[in-house]
Amino acid sequence: MRATVNSVRSTPAGCRSSGTLCLCAPNKVLRPRRATVVSEAASSSSAKDFTGLSSLRFAKPTSAEMLDLMDEWTSRDCNHGFAGASVSAPELPAGVQNGGFMITKTRKKVGSGRDVYNAAVGAVQSWAHLQLGWNCTTNPAMKVGATICSATQTVVPWSVLPARVTYMNEGSEQFEDGPGQRFALGMCSLSGHQLAGEERFAVDMHADGSVWYDVFLFSKPDTLLALVSLPVVKIMQIRYVNDSASAVAAAVKA
Secondary structure (H helix, E strand, O other), X not given: OOOOOOOOOOOXXXXXXXXXXXXXXXXXXXXXXXXXXXXXXXXXXXXXXOOOHHHEEOOOXXXXXXXXXXXHHHHOOEOOOOOOHHHHOOOOOHHHHXXXXXXXXXXXXXXXXXXXXXXXXXXXXXXXXXXXXXXXXXXXXXXXXXXXXEEEEOOOXXXXXXXXXXXXXXXXXXXXXXXXXXXXXXXXXXXXXXXXXXXXXXXXXXXXXXXXXXXXXXXXXXXXXXXXXXXXXXXHHHHHHHHHHHHHHHHHHO
């Protein structure tokens, strides 16, 4: 099922006159208590760029270009058959476990108490978790089905990459040390992305009041370019999750 969303055109925060990967949206977001997952069909487009070269830019894309791409990509489908699968991570469907996907994850304590939890959730809801300097996105209103354009710098060239919010939920969670609360955001890659996979960004508050930011993603190359540069891709994935954790920790302290 294809999800189509009306995008909010607002200048990507932190991108200035050109777009890095910033998805900052100050919009207030309602938090559903249960997960809502967008059902995606794997793309069967015959015009798929198997090389991955069409996503490359030798200069940082402008804000206007990223917004135009975001609007264009609303009709694209998930480029794999496991949209929403990260909601149960680290437990994953057999198709993901046996599908050649790489797992990249990190977990960082960002403080303690309700105020810290709310601040960390707010950072994710405003896309501050993806404001990494070398990575920036457009900033549509955060909701299930929202499509984004990301710009990521890998060594020299930039790549423009499509993704979509597959679920967003908040509610009680049972952790090993007792009951707590979790806010989680899932985003899947779309046709035209260099990788096929999904990312989950979660904020957890445990029974002792400690607040943790947790990133879990599964991915694998979906283009020839990503496949031949796999060692670099793995390094960038590790940098991505670690820098995201640092961004949320900084946002909480701000």
